Amino acid sequence: MTAHSIERNLAYTPQVAAATRELYAKVSNVVPEIEWPAFAPLIAEINRLKKERGAVILAHNYQTPEIFHCVADFVGDSLQLAREAAKTDAKIIVQAGVHFMAETSKILSPEKTVLIPDLEAGCSLAASITGADVRLLKQKYPNLPVVTYVNTSAEVKAESDITCTSSNAVAVVESIAKERGVDTVIFIPDKFLAQNVANQTKIKIIAWHGRCEVHERFTADDIRRFKADHPGAIVLAHPECPAEVVAECDFAGSTSAMTDYVVKNRPARVVMLTECSMADNIQAQVRDVEFLRPCNLCPHMKRITLDKILRSLQTMQFEVKVDPAVATRAKAAVERMLAVGKPKPAVH
Ligand code: 13P
Ligand code: SF4
Numbered sequence: 001m002t003a004h005s006i007e008r009n010l011a012y013t014p015q016v017a018a019a020t021r022e023l024y025a026k027v028s029n030v031v032p033e034i035e036w037p038a039f040a041p042l043i044a045e046i047n048r049l050k051k052e053r054g055a056v057i058l059a060h061n062y063q064t065p066e067i068f069h070c071v072a073d074f075v076g077d078s079l080q081l082a083r084e085a086a087k088t089d090a091k092i093i094v095q096a097g098v099h100f101m102a103e104t105s106k107i108l109s110p111e112k113t114v115l116i117p118d119l120e121a122g123c124s125l126a127a128s129i130t131g132a133d134v135r136l137l138k139q140k141y142p143n144l145p146v147v148t149y150v151n152t153s154a155e156v157k158a159e160s161d162i163t164c165t166s167s168n169a170v171a172v173v174e175s176i177a178k179e180r181g182v183d184t185v186i187f188i189p190d191k192f193l194a195q196n197v198a199n200q201t202k203i204k205i206i207a208w209h210g211r212c213e214v215h216e217r218f219t220a221d222d223i224r225r226f227k228a229d230h231p232g233a234i235v236l237a238h239p240e241c242p243a244e245v246v247a248e249c250d251f252a253g254s255t256s257a258m259t260d261y262v263v264k265n266r267p268a269r270v271v272m273l274t275e276c277s278m279a280d281n282i283q284a285q286v287r288d289v290e291f292l293r294p295c296n297l298c299p300h301m302k303r304i305t306l307d308k309i310l311r312s313l314q315t316m317q318f319e320v321k322v323d324p325a326v327a328t329r330a331k332a333a334v335e336r337m338l339a340v341g342k343p344k345p346a347v348h
Contacts, residue, residue, distance in 0.1 A: 012037035016044045023070045029287060030065045030280045039066045042306040046071045049313045055115075056090040057309065058105065060097035061255035062275040062301040065284050067096050071309065075281075077256035078104070078150050079165040083338065085109055094312055095320070098300045100126045102320040103154045107330045114320045117308035121300045125151040125240075128210030129189040134159035137186055141206060145176045146186045148333065149193060151212075154322045156188070157330035163337045166239050167254035169197045175340045177203045192216065195243040196252065214296045215240035218273045222294060223248040226271060233292060234267040238274040245273060262289055275301060 020040040024031070031039065043066065050057060050071075058081050059072035068075055074084045078101060085093060085105035092113045095102035100123055102116040134146060134156055148160035149169070157163055161180075164172035169187075177185055185203055187194040189210030198205040218241050226235065236258045237249040246252045251261050255278060262270060262282050271292045272278050279291035312318070322330070 010041040010045065012041055016041050019044050020070075026069045027065045027284050030284045039070070039306060042310050043070045046306065046310050046313060049310070050094070053092055053313060054090055055092035055094055055313060056088055057094045057096055058084055060101060060301065061259065061281060062277050062298055063096045063304060064277050064302075065280045066306060067304065067309065068277070068281045069284055071306070072096060077165065077167055077254040079167045079254070080256060081105070082108060082150065082165070082334065086338065094309060096304050096309060097121070098123050099320070100151055100153065103322055104150055104334060106320050106322050107154055107157070107327050107334055110322075110324070110327055113316065115312045115316065116318055116320050117305070117312040118303040119318045121303040123151050123300055124213040125149065125190050125210045126153055129156055129208055131155035131159050133208075134188065137188070141186055144182060144184055144186050144206065145180050146188065147173055147176060148188050149190050150334070152189060154326050154330045157333050158326045160333045161336070162340075163333045165254065165337075166193065167257055168337065168340060169193060169239070170200045172337055172340050173197055173203050173205070174201055190240055192242050193239050196239040196246050199243060212240040214275055214298045215273070216242065217296055218242070218245050218294070220244040220248045223273070226292075226294075230269060230271075230292060233269040233271060236261060236270060236272045236274075241273055249273065262286060277301070
């Protein structure tokens with residue numbers, strides 16, 4: 001494909017303005033009008049090309065509003081995106097998220113082409129542990145099941161008994177402990193999620209030392225100061241935050257559980273101790289809630305842009321591949337998880 005054909009149709013013409021008017025209405029309170037002429041031609045071309053290719057875009061809740069609300073076919077937390085990857089009929093999945101999410105899609109749908117718009121979109125948790133580390137843990141604790149957070153490589157999942165996400169971690173830990181008749185499980189790699197799960201169950205947990213570079217930065221002092229400055233404001237936190245942060249917040253849950261909390265309860269003022277795009281994406285839908293800062297940016301999630309999504313569809317890069325022998329073992333661990341969690345629709 002020539003550079004010329006890749007760049008075609010990218011002007012903000014009256015036709016593009018008309019074709020994207022309804023989409024702009026969805027994000028007009030979070031995307032300044034002055035930015036729309038830069039986004040709209042990319043959005044129009046992505047939406048045209050994904051139909052032509054028979055592709056779907058799966059976008060995580062941390063994607064920016066112009067991706068989340070304007071080009072995604074399915075949005076959600078890690079569990080919802082995994083469920084969607086397992087059931088979609090599309091031949092091509094473009095993962096607007098980080099690499100482990102694209103790998104999970106490939107593991108569940110090996111016959112599909114799974115693309116990630118930027119191969120460098122990693123995750124500090126996934127980078128904290130290797131398959132060899134898990135093998136050593138299994139040697140040290142031979143009779144204990146390994147529960148692995150999905151924020152890991154396929155190689156690590158392949159060494160595991162079952163995976164989990166932030167929305168089903170407690171249920172998964174309890175289910176595998178019951179199935180194996182044990183009172184202790186190995187839970188990798190997020191040390192804070194492990195503590196937060198341990199606080200909600202009687203099952204003992206042996207944890208790894210991984211941490212999310214976005215959520216580890218929130219402190220309980222932040223919450224106390226924030227609550228003193230903004231009386232009545234509701235504080236939501238992701239369970240990748242340290243346990244003392246989760247202890248001080250009003251509600252902790254997966255990215256989609258936090259969204260549901262705001263949509264259902266409509267607190268007047270809320271702070272979300274998580275990635276910044278969460279507040280923007282909810283604000284676009286729920287205009288009567290005031291979102292206060294702080295929040296932190298995930299540098300990996302922010303590598304995914306409209307430009308890169310379009311290029312990915314045009315060039316069919318970057319294809320995510322998983323060694324079939326690794327994928328078969330990883331799939332067993334992911335499918336065991338999918339059988340435990342409760343189904344939740346992720347349709348946008
Ligand atoms: P969720 O599964 O809650 O969406 O979390 C994914 C993630 O990477 C949070 O940092
Ligand atoms: Fe990984 Fe944290 Fe980014 Fe989520 S927010 S993708 S856990 S680094």
